[in-house]
Amino acid sequence: MTLSIRPDLTSADQVLSSLATGQKQTVTEAEMKQAVRTLLIGLGEDPDREGLKDTPKRVMKALQFLTKGYHESLDELLNxxxxxxxxxxxxxxxxxxxxxxxxxxxxxxxxxxxxAYIPNGKVIGLSKIARVCEMYARRLQVQERLTVQIADALQGLLKPQGVAVVIEATHMCMVMRGVQKPGSWTVTSAMRGVFSEDVRTREEFMNLIRHNSNFH
Ligand SMILES: Nc1nc2c(ncn2[C@@H]2O[C@H](COP(=O)(O)OP(=O)(O)OP(=O)(O)O)[C@@H](O)[C@H]2O)c(=O)[nH]1
Ligand SMILES: [Zn+2]
Known part of the structure:
Protein backbone atom coordinates (compact mmCIF):
# COMPACT_ATOMS: atom_id res chain seq x y z
CA MET A 1 0.00 0.00 0.00
CA THR A 2 1.37 3.44 -0.87
CA LEU A 3 0.75 6.11 1.69
CA SER A 4 2.28 9.47 0.98
CA ILE A 5 2.13 12.63 3.01
CA ARG A 6 0.13 15.34 1.26
CA PRO A 7 2.72 17.67 -0.33
CA ASP A 8 0.22 20.55 -0.18
CA LEU A 9 -0.04 20.30 3.62
CA THR A 10 2.99 21.83 5.24
CA SER A 11 1.98 22.64 8.79
CA ALA A 12 0.06 20.99 11.60
CA ASP A 13 -2.61 23.70 11.26
CA GLN A 14 -3.21 22.81 7.64
CA VAL A 15 -3.40 19.14 8.55
CA LEU A 16 -6.00 19.90 11.23
CA SER A 17 -8.05 22.14 8.94
CA SER A 18 -8.05 19.46 6.23
CA LEU A 19 -9.42 17.02 8.81
CA ALA A 20 -12.07 19.53 9.87
CA THR A 21 -13.25 19.92 6.27
CA GLY A 22 -13.47 16.16 5.84
CA GLN A 23 -10.57 15.86 3.39
CA LYS A 24 -8.78 12.52 3.64
CA GLN A 25 -5.48 12.78 5.49
CA THR A 26 -2.64 10.58 4.32
CA VAL A 27 0.52 9.77 6.25
CA THR A 28 3.67 7.85 5.46
CA GLU A 29 4.37 4.36 6.77
CA ALA A 30 7.33 5.87 8.65
CA GLU A 31 4.91 8.15 10.49
CA MET A 32 2.62 5.22 11.31
CA LYS A 33 5.55 3.24 12.74
CA GLN A 34 6.67 6.27 14.71
CA ALA A 35 3.19 6.53 16.21
CA VAL A 36 3.36 2.91 17.42
CA ARG A 37 6.83 3.56 18.82
CA THR A 38 5.40 6.54 20.72
CA LEU A 39 2.64 4.31 22.12
CA LEU A 40 5.20 1.77 23.30
CA ILE A 41 7.17 4.47 25.10
CA GLY A 42 3.92 5.78 26.63
CA LEU A 43 3.21 2.28 27.92
CA GLY A 44 6.55 2.30 29.72
CA GLU A 45 8.35 0.02 27.29
CA ASP A 46 11.76 0.30 25.67
CA PRO A 47 10.99 0.25 21.93
CA ASP A 48 14.65 -0.49 21.15
CA ARG A 49 14.87 -3.78 23.03
CA GLU A 50 15.27 -6.80 20.79
CA GLY A 51 11.73 -8.16 21.07
CA LEU A 52 10.12 -4.80 20.28
CA LYS A 53 12.51 -3.61 17.58
CA ASP A 54 10.22 -4.65 14.73
CA THR A 55 6.96 -4.25 16.65
CA PRO A 56 5.99 -0.86 15.17
CA LYS A 57 6.24 -2.39 11.70
CA ARG A 58 4.34 -5.52 12.78
CA VAL A 59 1.56 -3.50 14.42
CA MET A 60 1.23 -1.28 11.36
CA LYS A 61 1.06 -4.32 9.04
CA ALA A 62 -1.46 -6.06 11.30
CA LEU A 63 -3.71 -3.00 11.46
CA GLN A 64 -3.43 -2.53 7.70
CA PHE A 65 -4.56 -6.13 7.24
CA LEU A 66 -7.41 -5.78 9.73
CA THR A 67 -8.67 -2.70 7.88
CA LYS A 68 -7.93 -3.79 4.33
CA GLY A 69 -11.62 -3.49 3.52
CA TYR A 70 -11.13 0.26 3.08
CA HIS A 71 -9.19 -0.49 -0.10
CA GLU A 72 -11.66 -2.96 -1.58
CA SER A 73 -14.80 -2.33 -3.58
CA LEU A 74 -17.94 -4.32 -4.27
CA ASP A 75 -17.21 -4.20 -7.99
CA GLU A 76 -13.79 -5.81 -7.59
CA LEU A 77 -14.83 -8.51 -5.18
CA LEU A 78 -17.88 -9.51 -7.21
CA ASN A 79 -15.78 -10.16 -10.30
CA ALA A 116 -30.13 -14.73 3.38
CA TYR A 117 -31.87 -13.34 0.35
CA ILE A 118 -34.78 -14.23 -1.87
CA PRO A 119 -33.80 -13.74 -5.53
CA ASN A 120 -35.74 -11.73 -8.02
CA GLY A 121 -34.21 -12.89 -11.31
CA LYS A 122 -30.58 -12.65 -10.19
CA VAL A 123 -28.36 -14.79 -7.95
CA ILE A 124 -24.90 -14.05 -6.62
CA GLY A 125 -21.93 -16.44 -6.36
CA LEU A 126 -22.18 -17.89 -2.84
CA SER A 127 -18.58 -17.09 -1.92
CA LYS A 128 -19.26 -13.47 -2.82
CA ILE A 129 -21.73 -13.23 0.06
CA ALA A 130 -18.89 -14.11 2.45
CA ARG A 131 -16.60 -11.67 0.59
CA VAL A 132 -19.11 -8.84 1.04
CA CYS A 133 -19.15 -9.61 4.80
CA GLU A 134 -15.36 -9.70 4.81
CA MET A 135 -14.97 -6.36 3.04
CA TYR A 136 -17.12 -4.50 5.53
CA ALA A 137 -15.80 -6.43 8.56
CA ARG A 138 -12.22 -5.48 7.69
CA ARG A 139 -12.82 -1.87 8.63
CA LEU A 140 -13.28 -0.05 11.93
CA GLN A 141 -16.86 -0.81 12.78
CA VAL A 142 -19.80 -0.85 15.10
CA GLN A 143 -21.74 -4.08 14.78
CA GLU A 144 -24.97 -2.32 13.82
CA ARG A 145 -23.36 -0.53 10.86
CA LEU A 146 -21.60 -3.69 9.68
CA THR A 147 -24.94 -5.51 9.66
CA VAL A 148 -26.71 -2.75 7.73
CA GLN A 149 -23.87 -2.33 5.21
CA ILE A 150 -23.98 -6.04 4.28
CA ALA A 151 -27.78 -5.96 3.88
CA ASP A 152 -27.76 -2.76 1.83
CA ALA A 153 -24.92 -3.96 -0.41
CA LEU A 154 -26.84 -7.12 -1.35
CA GLN A 155 -30.09 -5.23 -1.73
CA GLY A 156 -28.38 -2.78 -4.10
CA LEU A 157 -26.52 -5.43 -6.10
CA LEU A 158 -29.33 -7.93 -6.62
CA LYS A 159 -32.57 -5.96 -6.17
CA PRO A 160 -33.91 -9.18 -4.60
CA GLN A 161 -37.30 -9.70 -2.99
CA GLY A 162 -35.56 -9.25 0.33
CA VAL A 163 -32.37 -9.59 2.35
CA ALA A 164 -31.84 -10.69 5.95
CA VAL A 165 -28.61 -10.35 7.89
CA VAL A 166 -28.03 -11.43 11.49
CA ILE A 167 -24.66 -11.04 13.20
CA GLU A 168 -23.84 -12.63 16.55
CA ALA A 169 -20.58 -11.37 17.99
CA THR A 170 -18.52 -10.85 21.09
CA HIS A 171 -16.62 -7.61 21.59
CA MET A 172 -13.17 -7.87 23.16
CA CYS A 173 -13.59 -4.32 24.48
CA MET A 174 -16.38 -5.70 26.69
CA VAL A 175 -14.50 -8.90 27.55
CA MET A 176 -10.84 -8.02 28.14
CA ARG A 177 -11.31 -4.51 29.49
CA GLY A 178 -14.06 -2.08 30.52
CA VAL A 179 -17.09 -3.88 31.86
CA GLN A 180 -15.26 -7.27 31.51
CA LYS A 181 -18.14 -9.53 30.61
CA PRO A 182 -16.77 -12.68 28.97
CA GLY A 183 -19.59 -14.77 27.55
CA SER A 184 -21.67 -11.76 26.57
CA TRP A 185 -22.56 -11.54 22.91
CA THR A 186 -24.52 -9.10 20.85
CA VAL A 187 -27.05 -9.93 18.16
CA THR A 188 -27.89 -7.40 15.45
CA SER A 189 -30.14 -7.77 12.46
CA ALA A 190 -31.05 -5.92 9.29
CA MET A 191 -34.15 -6.97 7.34
CA ARG A 192 -34.95 -5.63 3.92
CA GLY A 193 -37.93 -6.16 1.58
CA VAL A 194 -40.02 -9.24 2.21
CA PHE A 195 -38.05 -10.12 5.38
CA SER A 196 -39.15 -6.87 6.99
CA GLU A 197 -42.69 -6.94 5.60
CA ASP A 198 -43.66 -10.59 6.05
CA VAL A 199 -43.46 -12.16 9.52
CA ARG A 200 -43.57 -15.73 8.15
CA THR A 201 -40.58 -15.18 5.86
CA ARG A 202 -38.63 -13.63 8.71
CA GLU A 203 -39.56 -16.55 10.99
CA GLU A 204 -38.48 -19.09 8.40
CA PHE A 205 -35.09 -17.36 8.29
CA MET A 206 -34.82 -17.19 12.09
CA ASN A 207 -35.71 -20.91 12.36
CA LEU A 208 -33.10 -21.83 9.78
CA ILE A 209 -30.34 -20.00 11.63
CA ARG A 210 -31.38 -21.48 14.98
CA HIS A 211 -31.31 -25.07 13.74
CA ASN A 212 -28.03 -26.92 14.44
CA SER A 213 -26.60 -28.27 11.24
CA ASN A 214 -25.05 -31.73 10.95
CA PHE A 215 -21.78 -30.14 9.91
CA HIS A 216 -21.05 -29.07 13.48
N1 LIG B 1 -23.49 0.21 19.73
C1 LIG B 1 -22.26 -0.30 19.73
N2 LIG B 1 -21.43 0.01 20.74
C2 LIG B 1 -20.20 -0.52 20.74
C3 LIG B 1 -19.73 -1.37 19.75
N3 LIG B 1 -18.45 -1.73 20.05
C4 LIG B 1 -18.16 -1.10 21.21
N4 LIG B 1 -19.22 -0.36 21.64
C5 LIG B 1 -19.43 0.48 22.82
O1 LIG B 1 -18.98 1.80 22.64
C6 LIG B 1 -19.06 2.43 23.90
C7 LIG B 1 -18.00 3.50 24.06
O2 LIG B 1 -18.27 4.10 25.29
P1 LIG B 1 -17.34 5.15 26.04
O3 LIG B 1 -17.92 5.40 27.41
O4 LIG B 1 -17.08 6.30 25.14
O5 LIG B 1 -15.96 4.33 26.13
P2 LIG B 1 -15.38 3.54 27.35
O6 LIG B 1 -15.11 4.45 28.50
O7 LIG B 1 -14.17 2.80 26.85
O8 LIG B 1 -16.57 2.57 27.73
P3 LIG B 1 -16.58 1.18 28.49
O9 LIG B 1 -16.39 0.10 27.44
O10 LIG B 1 -17.96 1.11 29.09
O11 LIG B 1 -15.48 1.18 29.48
C8 LIG B 1 -18.98 1.31 24.92
O12 LIG B 1 -20.22 1.22 25.56
C9 LIG B 1 -18.72 0.05 24.06
O13 LIG B 1 -19.29 -1.11 24.62
C10 LIG B 1 -20.63 -1.69 18.69
O14 LIG B 1 -20.31 -2.43 17.76
N5 LIG B 1 -21.87 -1.13 18.73
ZN1 LIG C 1 -14.79 -1.24 21.58
Missing amino acids: GAVFTEDANEMVLVRDIDIFSSCEHHILPIIGRAHV
Missing part, protein backbone atom coordinates in the same frame (compact mmCIF):
# COMPACT_ATOMS: atom_id res chain seq x y z
CA GLY A 80 -18.98 -10.35 -12.33
CA ALA A 81 -20.41 -13.25 -10.32
CA VAL A 82 -24.04 -12.16 -10.53
CA PHE A 83 -26.07 -14.54 -12.67
CA THR A 84 -29.51 -14.41 -14.21
CA GLU A 85 -31.49 -17.27 -12.69
CA ASP A 86 -35.16 -18.07 -12.39
CA ALA A 87 -34.95 -18.81 -8.65
CA ASN A 88 -37.29 -17.44 -6.04
CA GLU A 89 -36.64 -19.43 -2.88
CA MET A 90 -34.57 -18.33 0.08
CA VAL A 91 -30.79 -18.65 -0.21
CA LEU A 92 -29.05 -18.67 3.17
CA VAL A 93 -25.32 -18.69 3.91
CA ARG A 94 -24.87 -19.37 7.61
CA ASP A 95 -22.01 -19.17 10.07
CA ILE A 96 -19.76 -16.84 8.12
CA ASP A 97 -16.82 -16.05 10.42
CA ILE A 98 -16.51 -12.37 11.23
CA PHE A 99 -13.30 -10.78 12.47
CA SER A 100 -13.82 -7.06 12.73
CA SER A 101 -12.42 -4.26 14.89
CA CYS A 102 -14.48 -1.90 17.01
CA GLU A 103 -14.03 1.71 16.09
CA HIS A 104 -13.98 2.87 19.71
CA HIS A 105 -11.06 0.79 20.98
CA ILE A 106 -9.67 -0.92 17.87
CA LEU A 107 -10.17 -4.24 19.61
CA PRO A 108 -11.55 -7.38 17.96
CA ILE A 109 -15.20 -8.08 17.31
CA ILE A 110 -15.41 -11.84 16.75
CA GLY A 111 -18.54 -13.55 15.60
CA ARG A 112 -20.63 -15.04 12.85
CA ALA A 113 -22.90 -13.65 10.20
CA HIS A 114 -25.95 -15.32 8.70
CA VAL A 115 -27.04 -13.85 5.38
Whole structure:
Protein backbone atom coordinates (compact mmCIF):
# COMPACT_ATOMS: atom_id res chain seq x y z
CA MET A 1 0.00 0.00 0.00
CA THR A 2 1.37 3.44 -0.87
CA LEU A 3 0.75 6.11 1.69
CA SER A 4 2.28 9.47 0.98
CA ILE A 5 2.13 12.63 3.01
CA ARG A 6 0.13 15.34 1.26
CA PRO A 7 2.72 17.67 -0.33
CA ASP A 8 0.22 20.55 -0.18
CA LEU A 9 -0.04 20.30 3.62
CA THR A 10 2.99 21.83 5.24
CA SER A 11 1.98 22.64 8.79
CA ALA A 12 0.06 20.99 11.60
CA ASP A 13 -2.61 23.70 11.26
CA GLN A 14 -3.21 22.81 7.64
CA VAL A 15 -3.40 19.14 8.55
CA LEU A 16 -6.00 19.90 11.23
CA SER A 17 -8.05 22.14 8.94
CA SER A 18 -8.05 19.46 6.23
CA LEU A 19 -9.42 17.02 8.81
CA ALA A 20 -12.07 19.53 9.87
CA THR A 21 -13.25 19.92 6.27
CA GLY A 22 -13.47 16.16 5.84
CA GLN A 23 -10.57 15.86 3.39
CA LYS A 24 -8.78 12.52 3.64
CA GLN A 25 -5.48 12.78 5.49
CA THR A 26 -2.64 10.58 4.32
CA VAL A 27 0.52 9.77 6.25
CA THR A 28 3.67 7.85 5.46
CA GLU A 29 4.37 4.36 6.77
CA ALA A 30 7.33 5.87 8.65
CA GLU A 31 4.91 8.15 10.49
CA MET A 32 2.62 5.22 11.31
CA LYS A 33 5.55 3.24 12.74
CA GLN A 34 6.67 6.27 14.71
CA ALA A 35 3.19 6.53 16.21
CA VAL A 36 3.36 2.91 17.42
CA ARG A 37 6.83 3.56 18.82
CA THR A 38 5.40 6.54 20.72
CA LEU A 39 2.64 4.31 22.12
CA LEU A 40 5.20 1.77 23.30
CA ILE A 41 7.17 4.47 25.10
CA GLY A 42 3.92 5.78 26.63
CA LEU A 43 3.21 2.28 27.92
CA GLY A 44 6.55 2.30 29.72
CA GLU A 45 8.35 0.02 27.29
CA ASP A 46 11.76 0.30 25.67
CA PRO A 47 10.99 0.25 21.93
CA ASP A 48 14.65 -0.49 21.15
CA ARG A 49 14.87 -3.78 23.03
CA GLU A 50 15.27 -6.80 20.79
CA GLY A 51 11.73 -8.16 21.07
CA LEU A 52 10.12 -4.80 20.28
CA LYS A 53 12.51 -3.61 17.58
CA ASP A 54 10.22 -4.65 14.73
CA THR A 55 6.96 -4.25 16.65
CA PRO A 56 5.99 -0.86 15.17
CA LYS A 57 6.24 -2.39 11.70
CA ARG A 58 4.34 -5.52 12.78
CA VAL A 59 1.56 -3.50 14.42
CA MET A 60 1.23 -1.28 11.36
CA LYS A 61 1.06 -4.32 9.04
CA ALA A 62 -1.46 -6.06 11.30
CA LEU A 63 -3.71 -3.00 11.46
CA GLN A 64 -3.43 -2.53 7.70
CA PHE A 65 -4.56 -6.13 7.24
CA LEU A 66 -7.41 -5.78 9.73
CA THR A 67 -8.67 -2.70 7.88
CA LYS A 68 -7.93 -3.79 4.33
CA GLY A 69 -11.62 -3.49 3.52
CA TYR A 70 -11.13 0.26 3.08
CA HIS A 71 -9.19 -0.49 -0.10
CA GLU A 72 -11.66 -2.96 -1.58
CA SER A 73 -14.80 -2.33 -3.58
CA LEU A 74 -17.94 -4.32 -4.27
CA ASP A 75 -17.21 -4.20 -7.99
CA GLU A 76 -13.79 -5.81 -7.59
CA LEU A 77 -14.83 -8.51 -5.18
CA LEU A 78 -17.88 -9.51 -7.21
CA ASN A 79 -15.78 -10.16 -10.30
CA GLY A 80 -18.98 -10.35 -12.33
CA ALA A 81 -20.41 -13.25 -10.32
CA VAL A 82 -24.04 -12.16 -10.53
CA PHE A 83 -26.07 -14.54 -12.67
CA THR A 84 -29.51 -14.41 -14.21
CA GLU A 85 -31.49 -17.27 -12.69
CA ASP A 86 -35.16 -18.07 -12.39
CA ALA A 87 -34.95 -18.81 -8.65
CA ASN A 88 -37.29 -17.44 -6.04
CA GLU A 89 -36.64 -19.43 -2.88
CA MET A 90 -34.57 -18.33 0.08
CA VAL A 91 -30.79 -18.65 -0.21
CA LEU A 92 -29.05 -18.67 3.17
CA VAL A 93 -25.32 -18.69 3.91
CA ARG A 94 -24.87 -19.37 7.61
CA ASP A 95 -22.01 -19.17 10.07
CA ILE A 96 -19.76 -16.84 8.12
CA ASP A 97 -16.82 -16.05 10.42
CA ILE A 98 -16.51 -12.37 11.23
CA PHE A 99 -13.30 -10.78 12.47
CA SER A 100 -13.82 -7.06 12.73
CA SER A 101 -12.42 -4.26 14.89
CA CYS A 102 -14.48 -1.90 17.01
CA GLU A 103 -14.03 1.71 16.09
CA HIS A 104 -13.98 2.87 19.71
CA HIS A 105 -11.06 0.79 20.98
CA ILE A 106 -9.67 -0.92 17.87
CA LEU A 107 -10.17 -4.24 19.61
CA PRO A 108 -11.55 -7.38 17.96
CA ILE A 109 -15.20 -8.08 17.31
CA ILE A 110 -15.41 -11.84 16.75
CA GLY A 111 -18.54 -13.55 15.60
CA ARG A 112 -20.63 -15.04 12.85
CA ALA A 113 -22.90 -13.65 10.20
CA HIS A 114 -25.95 -15.32 8.70
CA VAL A 115 -27.04 -13.85 5.38
CA ALA A 116 -30.13 -14.73 3.38
CA TYR A 117 -31.87 -13.34 0.35
CA ILE A 118 -34.78 -14.23 -1.87
CA PRO A 119 -33.80 -13.74 -5.53
CA ASN A 120 -35.74 -11.73 -8.02
CA GLY A 121 -34.21 -12.89 -11.31
CA LYS A 122 -30.58 -12.65 -10.19
CA VAL A 123 -28.36 -14.79 -7.95
CA ILE A 124 -24.90 -14.05 -6.62
CA GLY A 125 -21.93 -16.44 -6.36
CA LEU A 126 -22.18 -17.89 -2.84
CA SER A 127 -18.58 -17.09 -1.92
CA LYS A 128 -19.26 -13.47 -2.82
CA ILE A 129 -21.73 -13.23 0.06
CA ALA A 130 -18.89 -14.11 2.45
CA ARG A 131 -16.60 -11.67 0.59
CA VAL A 132 -19.11 -8.84 1.04
CA CYS A 133 -19.15 -9.61 4.80
CA GLU A 134 -15.36 -9.70 4.81
CA MET A 135 -14.97 -6.36 3.04
CA TYR A 136 -17.12 -4.50 5.53
CA ALA A 137 -15.80 -6.43 8.56
CA ARG A 138 -12.22 -5.48 7.69
CA ARG A 139 -12.82 -1.87 8.63
CA LEU A 140 -13.28 -0.05 11.93
CA GLN A 141 -16.86 -0.81 12.78
CA VAL A 142 -19.80 -0.85 15.10
CA GLN A 143 -21.74 -4.08 14.78
CA GLU A 144 -24.97 -2.32 13.82
CA ARG A 145 -23.36 -0.53 10.86
CA LEU A 146 -21.60 -3.69 9.68
CA THR A 147 -24.94 -5.51 9.66
CA VAL A 148 -26.71 -2.75 7.73
CA GLN A 149 -23.87 -2.33 5.21
CA ILE A 150 -23.98 -6.04 4.28
CA ALA A 151 -27.78 -5.96 3.88
CA ASP A 152 -27.76 -2.76 1.83
CA ALA A 153 -24.92 -3.96 -0.41
CA LEU A 154 -26.84 -7.12 -1.35
CA GLN A 155 -30.09 -5.23 -1.73
CA GLY A 156 -28.38 -2.78 -4.10
CA LEU A 157 -26.52 -5.43 -6.10
CA LEU A 158 -29.33 -7.93 -6.62
CA LYS A 159 -32.57 -5.96 -6.17
CA PRO A 160 -33.91 -9.18 -4.60
CA GLN A 161 -37.30 -9.70 -2.99
CA GLY A 162 -35.56 -9.25 0.33
CA VAL A 163 -32.37 -9.59 2.35
CA ALA A 164 -31.84 -10.69 5.95
CA VAL A 165 -28.61 -10.35 7.89
CA VAL A 166 -28.03 -11.43 11.49
CA ILE A 167 -24.66 -11.04 13.20
CA GLU A 168 -23.84 -12.63 16.55
CA ALA A 169 -20.58 -11.37 17.99
CA THR A 170 -18.52 -10.85 21.09
CA HIS A 171 -16.62 -7.61 21.59
CA MET A 172 -13.17 -7.87 23.16
CA CYS A 173 -13.59 -4.32 24.48
CA MET A 174 -16.38 -5.70 26.69
CA VAL A 175 -14.50 -8.90 27.55
CA MET A 176 -10.84 -8.02 28.14
CA ARG A 177 -11.31 -4.51 29.49
CA GLY A 178 -14.06 -2.08 30.52
CA VAL A 179 -17.09 -3.88 31.86
CA GLN A 180 -15.26 -7.27 31.51
CA LYS A 181 -18.14 -9.53 30.61
CA PRO A 182 -16.77 -12.68 28.97
CA GLY A 183 -19.59 -14.77 27.55
CA SER A 184 -21.67 -11.76 26.57
CA TRP A 185 -22.56 -11.54 22.91
CA THR A 186 -24.52 -9.10 20.85
CA VAL A 187 -27.05 -9.93 18.16
CA THR A 188 -27.89 -7.40 15.45
CA SER A 189 -30.14 -7.77 12.46
CA ALA A 190 -31.05 -5.92 9.29
CA MET A 191 -34.15 -6.97 7.34
CA ARG A 192 -34.95 -5.63 3.92
CA GLY A 193 -37.93 -6.16 1.58
CA VAL A 194 -40.02 -9.24 2.21
CA PHE A 195 -38.05 -10.12 5.38
CA SER A 196 -39.15 -6.87 6.99
CA GLU A 197 -42.69 -6.94 5.60
CA ASP A 198 -43.66 -10.59 6.05
CA VAL A 199 -43.46 -12.16 9.52
CA ARG A 200 -43.57 -15.73 8.15
CA THR A 201 -40.58 -15.18 5.86
CA ARG A 202 -38.63 -13.63 8.71
CA GLU A 203 -39.56 -16.55 10.99
CA GLU A 204 -38.48 -19.09 8.40
CA PHE A 205 -35.09 -17.36 8.29
CA MET A 206 -34.82 -17.19 12.09
CA ASN A 207 -35.71 -20.91 12.36
CA LEU A 208 -33.10 -21.83 9.78
CA ILE A 209 -30.34 -20.00 11.63
CA ARG A 210 -31.38 -21.48 14.98
CA HIS A 211 -31.31 -25.07 13.74
CA ASN A 212 -28.03 -26.92 14.44
CA SER A 213 -26.60 -28.27 11.24
CA ASN A 214 -25.05 -31.73 10.95
CA PHE A 215 -21.78 -30.14 9.91
CA HIS A 216 -21.05 -29.07 13.48
N1 LIG B 1 -23.49 0.21 19.73
C1 LIG B 1 -22.26 -0.30 19.73
N2 LIG B 1 -21.43 0.01 20.74
C2 LIG B 1 -20.20 -0.52 20.74
C3 LIG B 1 -19.73 -1.37 19.75
N3 LIG B 1 -18.45 -1.73 20.05
C4 LIG B 1 -18.16 -1.10 21.21
N4 LIG B 1 -19.22 -0.36 21.64
C5 LIG B 1 -19.43 0.48 22.82
O1 LIG B 1 -18.98 1.80 22.64
C6 LIG B 1 -19.06 2.43 23.90
C7 LIG B 1 -18.00 3.50 24.06
O2 LIG B 1 -18.27 4.10 25.29
P1 LIG B 1 -17.34 5.15 26.04
O3 LIG B 1 -17.92 5.40 27.41
O4 LIG B 1 -17.08 6.30 25.14
O5 LIG B 1 -15.96 4.33 26.13
P2 LIG B 1 -15.38 3.54 27.35
O6 LIG B 1 -15.11 4.45 28.50
O7 LIG B 1 -14.17 2.80 26.85
O8 LIG B 1 -16.57 2.57 27.73
P3 LIG B 1 -16.58 1.18 28.49
O9 LIG B 1 -16.39 0.10 27.44
O10 LIG B 1 -17.96 1.11 29.09
O11 LIG B 1 -15.48 1.18 29.48
C8 LIG B 1 -18.98 1.31 24.92
O12 LIG B 1 -20.22 1.22 25.56
C9 LIG B 1 -18.72 0.05 24.06
O13 LIG B 1 -19.29 -1.11 24.62
C10 LIG B 1 -20.63 -1.69 18.69
O14 LIG B 1 -20.31 -2.43 17.76
N5 LIG B 1 -21.87 -1.13 18.73
ZN1 LIG C 1 -14.79 -1.24 21.58
